[in-house]
Structure formats: C-alpha cells, structure tokens
Amino acid sequence: xxxxxxxxxxxxxxxxxxxxxxxxxxxxxxxxxxxxxxxxxxxxxxxxxxxxxxxxxxxxxxxxxxxxxxxxxxxxxxxxxxxxxxxxxxxxxxxxxxxxxxxxxxxxxxxxxxxxxxxxxxxxxxxxxxxxxxxxxxxxxxxxxxxxxxxxxxxxxxxxxxxxxxxxxxxxxxxxxxxxxxxxxxxxxxxxxxxxxxxxxxxxxxxxxxxxxxxxxxxxxxxxxxxxxxxxxxxxxxxxxxxxxxxxxxxxxxxxxxxxxxxxxxxxxxxxxxxxxxxxxxxxxxxxxxxxxxxxxxxxxxxxxxxxxxxxxxxxxxxxxxxxxxxxxxxxxxxxxxxxxxxxxxxxxxxxxxxxxxxxxxxxxxxxxxxxxxxxxxxxxxxxxxxxxxxxxxxxxxxxxxxxxxxxxxxxxxxxxxxxxxxxxxxxxxxxxxxxxxxxxxxxxxxxxxxxxxxxxxxxxxxxx
Numbered sequence: 001x002x003x004x005x006x007x008x009x010x011x012x013x014x015x016x017x018x019x020x021x022x023x024x025x026x027x028x029x030x031x032x033x034x035x036x037x038x039x040x041x042x043x044x045x046x047x048x049x050x051x052x053x054x055x056x057x058x059x060x061x062x063x064x065x066x067x068x069x070x071x072x073x074x075x076x077x078x079x080x081x082x083x084x085x086x087x088x089x090x091x092x093x094x095x096x097x098x099x100x101x102x103x104x105x106x107x108x109x110x111x112x113x114x115x116x117x118x119x120x121x122x123x124x125x126x127x128x129x130x131x132x133x134x135x136x137x138x139x140x141x142x143x144x145x146x147x148x149x150x151x152x153x154x155x156x157x158x159x160x161x162x163x164x165x166x167x168x169x170x171x172x173x174x175x176x177x178x179x180x181x182x183x184x185x186x187x188x189x190x191x192x193x194x195x196x197x198x199x200x201x202x203x204x205x206x207x208x209x210x211x212x213x214x215x216x217x218x219x220x221x222x223x224x225x226x227x228x229x230x231x232x233x234x235x236x237x238x239x240x241x242x243x244x245x246x247x248x249x250x251x252x253x254x255x256x257x258x259x260x261x262x263x264x265x266x267x268x269x270x271x272x273x274x275x276x277x278x279x280x281x282x283x284x285x286x287x288x289x290x291x292x293x294x295x296x297x298x299x300x301x302x303x304x305x306x307x308x309x310x311x312x313x314x315x316x317x318x319x320x321x322x323x324x325x326x327x328x329x330x331x332x333x334x335x336x337x338x339x340x341x342x343x344x345x346x347x348x349x350x351x352x353x354x355x356x357x358x359x360x361x362x363x364x365x366x367x368x369x370x371x372x373x374x375x376x377x378x379x380x381x382x383x384x385x386x387x388x389x390x391x392x393x394x395x396x397x398x399x400x401x402x403x404x405x406x407x408x409x410x411x412x413x414x415x416x417x418x419x420x421x422x423x424x425x426x427x428x429x430x431x432x433x434x435x436x437x438x439x440x441x442x443x444x445x446x447x448x449x450x451x452x453x454x455x456x457x458x459x460x461x462x463x464x465x
Contacts, residue, residue, distance in 0.1 A: 017044050054403055060421045060435070061405040063244055063274045067426030071331075072324045076279060079320030084120065085310060093319040096326045103329055105286050107250045108259040108268055117293050118286035119311045120272070120322045124243035125163035126313050127269035127285035128204075130297070131239040132167045134267060134287065135202035137294040138237065148198075156195045156203045156236075158187030159410045161210045161243070173201065180413040185209075185364070187216045189224035196228065202237045202266075207245025207258055211409055212365050213375035213420065215245055218258040218265070225264055239267045243283075244373045246270030251338040252345065253370040266292045272325045275341065275373070277332075277425055282321035285311075340425050344374035347432050348423040352376040354436040358443070360386050364418065374423040379416060388446040390419045396442040402435060 017023065022041040027033075056066040079093070087094035097120050105116040121127040132155065140150045154174035157164055168175035176195040178187050187205055196203070203225065205216040218240055225236050240246075240258060247270055249256050259268060265288065272282035287293045299310045332340070348367025356363050361378040365371070380390065388396075390406035397404050406419045423432070 017041060055401050057426060057431075058401045059403040060423075060427070061403045063271070063422055063424070064280055065273050065275075065277055065424060065426075067424075068277070068279060068324075069331075072279060072327065075324050075327055076320040079318065079323050082319035082323070084317045084319040084322060085312075085315050090319060093323060097319075097322050100284070100322065100326055100329065101286060104246075104270070104284055105260075108246070108286065110260040110286065110288055112289045115290065116286060116288070117290040117311075118284065120325075121269075121283040121285060121312055122314055122317055123273065123281045124241075124269050124271035124283040125161075125166070127271075127283040128163050128239075128241055128243070129167045129170075129313060130285045130311065131267040131269050131287075132164075132173075132202070132204075133171065133297060134293055135237050135239055136171060136173065137296060138292075139201040141294070152199045153201045154195075154197070154199050155201055156192055158204075158206055158216050159185070159209055159211055160204065160206060160241070164204065164241070174199075176200075177410075179411040180211075180409055182413065185212050185409075185413070186214055187221065189217070189220050192221050193224055193228060196225070196234065196236055198234060200234075200236050202239055204239050204241055205258075207240055207242040207249060208373040211407075211418070211420075212372070212377050213244075213422075214365050214372040215249070215256070215258070215370075219262060222262045222264045236264075237266045238262070238264045239269070240265055242268050243271045244274050246284075247272075247275035247277075247337070248341055248373055251334055252341050256370055260288050272321065275424070276325060277328050277337075277340070278321050278325040280321070282325055341374060342369070344423045344425060344427065345369045347427060347429050348374045348376050348421070350429060351421060351423070351432045351436060352378075354432075355439070358440065360384055360443070361419075367423065375421060376423075377418055377420045379418045386443070386446070388443075388451045390417045392446065392451050393439070393442055394419065396445060397438060400438045402438060404435075404439075 017040050020038065020041055022037055023044065027045050059066065082090050082093050084093065084097065100120065101118040102114065102116065105112070105118065110116045121130065136153055139153060143150045152174065154176050155164070155168060156176045156178070158178050159180055160177060165175060167173070178191045178195070186209060192203055203221060205218045205221055207215050207218065209216060222238060225238070229235050245258070246268060249258060259265060267285060267287045269283060269285045270276065272278040272284055273280045297311065345367050352363050352366035355361055355376065355378055360381060362381050364377045364379060365375070367374055367376050394404055394406040404419060404421055406417055408414050409416050409418060
C-alpha cells in the first residue's frame with residue numbers, strides 16, 4: 001500500500017489500547033455507565049485493578065487452593081455454562097457429582113458407600129449447615145415423638161470457624177463452644193460431657209481447627225458419648241467438620257479413626273477447594289446412611305425438565321468446580337493425593353524447625369501428619385519482649401508480599417496472639433526458605449528500628465479462613 005493511501009483507512013485502525021480515547025478518562029465506579037466500551041479497554045481497566053490485589057501464592061493465611069494444573073483451567077472454561085442444579089439439562093455433570101459423593105463415602109469408610117446420600121455445595125460452610133440442620137431435625141422428631149418441647153436446642157463444639165456461629169444464630173440454636181485454656185486448646189471428652197443434655201442436637205469435632213490447625217479427638221469424644229448413652233440413655237449424634245482434614249487424614253493418617261468407622265458419626269462435611277485441590281468454590285456433605293438425612297430436607301424440583309432431587313441452601317451454582325473435583329480424583333487417586341499432601345507436611349515441618357531456631361517463638365503446632373493439617377502455628381516465648389509484636393511482624397512481612405496472619409485466640413485465650421502459616425499445594429520448600437529469610441530480615445529491621453507503639457489485634461488486618 002502506498003504511504004499516501006494510508007489516511008483513507010486510518011479510521012479503521014485499532015489504536016494502542018492505552019492510547020485510545022476510552023482510557024484517557026476515568027471509568028465509572030459508582031454509577032452505572034451510559035455507553036458501551038471497547039472490550040479491550042474494559043478488559044484492560046479491570047485487569048489493571050486486579051494487579052493491586054495481593055499475590056495469592058504468597059497468601060499463607062488462606063486454606064483455599066491457589067494453584068491448579070493447566071487441565072483444571074481448561075475444564076473450568078468448558079464448564080462455564082453448566083448449572084449444577086439443572087440435572088436434566090446437564091445429566092453428565094449430575095452423574096459426575098454423584099460419583100464424587102460415592103467416592104468420598106468410600107474414602108470415609110461409609111458402610112453404605114454404594115448407596116449413600118450427599119451432595120456438592122458452594123463450600124464447606126454450606127455443607128456444615130446442611131449437616132447441622134439434619135441433626136436439628138432428627139432431634140426435633142425424637143422430642144416430638146416423646147411429647148417433649150423443642151424450643152431450646154443446643155450444639156456442642158470446640159473452638160470453631162465462624163460458619164458454626166452463623167448456623168447457631170440463623171437457626172436459633174444455643175452454641176456451647178468449649179473455650180480454650182492455656183493447657184487445652186481443643187475439645188476434650190470431659191469438656192463435651194459437661195455441656196451435653198437432652199436438648200443437645202449434636203456434637204461437632206473439627207478435623208483441623210482454624211486457630212491452631214490441629215485435629216480434635218473424634219474417636220475419644222465418640223467413646224465418651226457411648227458411655228453417656230449407656231449410663232443415661234442420652235443418644236447424641238456427631239457431625240465431623242472435616243473442612244480441611246477430610247481431604248488429608250485418609251491419605252496421610254489412614255489409621256486415624258475419625259470418620260464413618262465410628263457409628264456415632266452421622267455426617268461429614270469437607271471443602272473441595274481447600275485440600276481437595278479444586279478451584280473455589282466447592283464443598284461436600286455426605287451422610288453415613290440415607291436414613292440419616294431427614295426427608296423434609298430433600299426437595300423435588302420438576303420445572304427444569306425432570307423430577308430432580310435437590311439438597312442445598314443455594315439453587316443455581318456453577319458445575320465446573322465439581323467437574324474439576326472429579327478430574328482430581330481420577331488424576332491423582334490415593335497415591336497422588338498422598339504425595340502432594342506429604343510434601344506439604346514436610347515443608348510445614350521444615351518451616352516450623354526454622355521458626356523454632358530463631359529463638360523468639362514457641363511453636364504450638366509443627367505440622368505433624370497425624371495431629372493436624374499441613375500448617376504451623378506459633379506464639380512469642382513467655383517473658384520475651386523483642387521490641388515488636390506478632391502483629392508488627394505480620395505487617396512488616398506484607399512489604400515483601402507475604403500474608404502471614406497474626407490474630408488473637410478465642411475465649412478464654414483472647415489475650416494471646418499467635419501467628420499461623422498454611423502450607424498448601426504450590427508452597428514449595430524453596431518458597432518456604434524465602435519466607436523464613438524474610439522473617440529473619442524483618443526481625444533484623446526491628447532491631448535497627450525499634451517499634452514505638454506496637455500494633456494490637458485492633459490495629460491489625462483480619463485474617464482469612
């Protein structure tokens with residue numbers, strides 16, 4: 001093309017995106033825009049704002065998966081239009097969900113694994129609430145049959161994640177949460193028995209407590225409840241919150257009895273997007289036997305093209321995460337999950353050793369495979385005053401991109417700050433080494449620049465579950 005002819009097609013040329021007229025003005029932020037925009041420009045604006053988020057791979061506060069294989073990304077693209085609730089339109093996605101439920105029932109040693117009942121959810125919080133609702137309805141049915149009132153239900157737990165506080169508040173249930181003690185940070189059988197009575201709808205031990213990352217003693221609690229029933233006739237059901245541990249213990253601590261091998265355990269929830277290695281957000285709830293899910297919690301929907309069973313608090317939700325969960329089951333099997341999680345435990349124990357060698361901290365939990373999840377948790381040594389707080393340390397680490405939360409424990413240890421690291425798939429030994437180097441560098445900084453007013457829990461950013 002001759003140079004003099006170029007002006008005749010200039011209006012059809014695409015400008016460089018950052019030289020375009022659309023990006024010479026600020027985009028609307030709080031009012032709905034009047035006009036459409038070039039897709040390249042709109043995309044660039046949104047993408048550039050996302051640069052201001054933290055790097056999720058350095059977010060050691062979250063339990064959620066932040067790395068996935070390229071095949072997972074491709075499956076998510078293929079499933080963008082699949083609605084999990086529409087089982088008639090997407091029957092194969094529904095079949096994949098059912099397979100995952102049966103595989104989890106088998107993994108958790110359900111005696112009815114081939115015909116058990118369960119479903120996917122938007123996360124372990126929704127799954128936990130479904131398990132809680134089933135316990136409540138079962139308790140109500142027994143009370144009504146005996147002619148007794150149902151106006152004062154209670155639920156016994158150890159130190160729990162906020163979803164159980166929500167469940168108790170939303171469904172008018174007294175939450176009897178066992179407070180922490182200096183020498184006891186978890187649920188114990190004795191503390192459970194102190195709080196159980198005829199109005200207890202169930203007991204919920206956690207396999208991976210949010211605050212310290214440790215497993216609560218499910219079998220020991222169940223045995224205590226067995227003795228209680230033998231002595232008093234009081235039959236208290238159990239639901240295990242396996243949000244994290246449900247995808248860890250079967251592979252890395254297979255001899256630990258916490259699941260449906262214990263007859264008193266009637267349901268288990270877990271999070272597929274945590275140590276199940278699926279993208280955000282998918283959870284799972286499985287009942288020991290179909291009879292353990294009250295019929296009134298099952299809905300039958302016939303206006304989507306067929307008469308379909310629906311269990312859940314949500315209705316429409318994406319199917320991609322469920323499909324990716326199935327991919328992980330096929331891709332990894334028990335062998336692959338064990339290899340991945342054992343590598344995470346090894347890295348957690350390595351970081352814990354390095355933290356301990358610094359000399360300023362007491363490691364509360366060091367990533368022991370049969371005692372908790374791949375993580376570590378520490379506090380300042382008693383009587384130590386290094387001139388900074390754990391909140392200061394967490395804040396300083398953010399200058400290098402690390403999110404290592406410092407937070408106060410629940411009652412009665414709410415005056416004790418701790419710090420925690422989650423070691424997920426993708427947190428390698430090299431990454432852990434870089435983190436430890438930055439922790440040491442931060443301590444050296446505080447030695448040269450003493451903190452005048454140390455941060456407290458009120459000043460610090462909240463941590464994420």
